[in-house]
Amino acid sequence: MTSRLLMPFRTADAGPAPDAETTGSTRPTPILDLAHPRVAALVTRVRRAADERGAVTDRARLRTAHGIIAAAVRPVYSVEDLRRVSRTLRLGRGSCSQRMAVLEAVARSLDVPTRVRGLLVDGAFWYPRFPRLRPFVPEEVLLAWPEFLLDGTWVPVAELFAGQDTGPAPAGGFTNTGPETLFEAVARTTVDWDAPAACAGSAPCDLSAHLRTDLGRFTSRDELFARHGQTLCLPARTLAEPVLGRWSAGAGSAAEDTPGGGRGPEPLSSSAA
Numbered sequence: 001m002t003s004r005l006l007m008p009f010r011t012a013d014a015g016p017a018p019d020a021e022t023t024g025s026t027r028p029t030p031i032l033d034l035a036h037p038r039v040a041a042l043v044t045r046v047r048r049a050a051d052e053r054g055a056v057t058d059r060a061r062l063r064t065a066h067g068i069i070a071a072a073v074r075p076v077y078s079v080e081d082l083r084r085v086s087r088t089l090r091l092g093r094g095s096c097s098q099r100m101a102v103l104e105a106v107a108r109s110l111d112v113p114t115r116v117r118g119l120l121v122d123g124a125f126w127y128p129r130f131p132r133l134r135p136f137v138p139e140e141v142l143l144a145w146p147e148f149l150l151d152g153t154w155v156p157v158a159e160l161f162a163g164q165d166t167g168p169a170p171a172g173g174f175t176n177t178g179p180e181t182l183f184e185a186v187a188r189t190t191v192d193w194d195a196p197a198a199c200a201g202s203a204p205c206d207l208s209a210h211l212r213t214d215l216g217r218f219t220s221r222d223e224l225f226a227r228h229g230q231t232l233c234l235p236a237r238t239l240a241e242p243v244l245g246r247w248s249a250g251a252g253s254a255a256e257d258t259p260g261g262g263r264g265p266e267p268l269s270s271s272a273a
Contacts, residue, residue, distance in 0.1 A: 022217035024113035024149055025119045029222040035088035042068070042093065042102070043109040054271050055268060058112050059150050062160055065106040073099050077129075077244040080271040081144070081221070081230045096181045097144055100157065101221060104146050113149040117156070118224045119193060125210040128177040140154070142231045144221040145193070158191040177178055189233030 001081040046065040050056075055064050074093040081097050085105040088094040094102070123137045130137055146157045147164045174185040185191055193211045218224040230237065 011179075022115055022219060024115035024147070024154075026108045026111055027221050029102055029220045029263045031082060031084055031222050032108060032220065033084045033086050034105055034109050036084070038086045038089040039105050039109065042089060043106055044179070046106055046110075056081060058110065058148075059155070059160060061110055062103065062148060063187075065103055066183075069099055069102050069106075069226075070184055070187070073102065073182065075099070075179065079230070079232050079244055081142075081225055096183045097221075098145050099181075100144065101166050103157070104154055104221070107146075107148050113153070115147050115217050115219055116144040116221045117217050118209055118226055118228060119145050120213040120215065122212055124203055125176060125207075126177065138231050140231070142228060144218075144224050146221075147217070148219045158186045161187050162190075187254065211263065 033039060036096050042065075046061060046068060049068060050061045050064040052066065053060075055061055072092065073088060076093045076095060078093070079096040080099055083093075083094070083098055083101075085098075088098045088102055104116075107114050119142070120140045121143055123139050123141055124136055126141065147154045148157070148160070149155075173189050174182065174191055176179070176182075184193060191207060193207050195213075215224070215228060218227070
């Protein structure tokens, strides 16, 4: 059983959802604060690492950036989707959405246009992570799913690693359990919300059964959240963030484990990056 009590009130007159032709951008936004020294330092680090690996294409640079972010920003259950990228880097921890935002900021800094697709996902999808807190899991979770303009084609984040030979992959698709989040999963397995013929039904890459509403494309995640709000209402975010914002993904349910146990990687500061 999921709950609507902690969710914001969403009106039916929020306006038509932007379609697939929505134009992306490389401009900074309040969330994607590209000019901040921490963001600039991360981009410099990505450029250097990509050059060392001979990663000369935009796709290869974004793959490099994804690996750096995954290793340096610890996955937690933060509920503040409007958090600036520079703050996520300073803290050295972030939710799946916040780490996706970091990747978008790197892309825009590399002159790769980005946009997001708004997805309302069934809250039951997160039951495996909160087995004893099901009554408090929101009925719907709003995801900002990034897309990148590469060689004239919009590429969802889940397809950044398509065609890459990474050796034998772990068996099975993304299960939303353990320390692996959607952010890590896209690097090793297909994650698809549209049930393509190749993986429709019970195949591990098909997550379409969890998708309740496709809100369309938006020029930025700022625009998406401004139009549709965040997953939790403000009072719920205020109460939940001090706990969930430090609770490591895969650490167990809140009733079983101490939030924030264990030390994560060092934050990406302007000096460390």
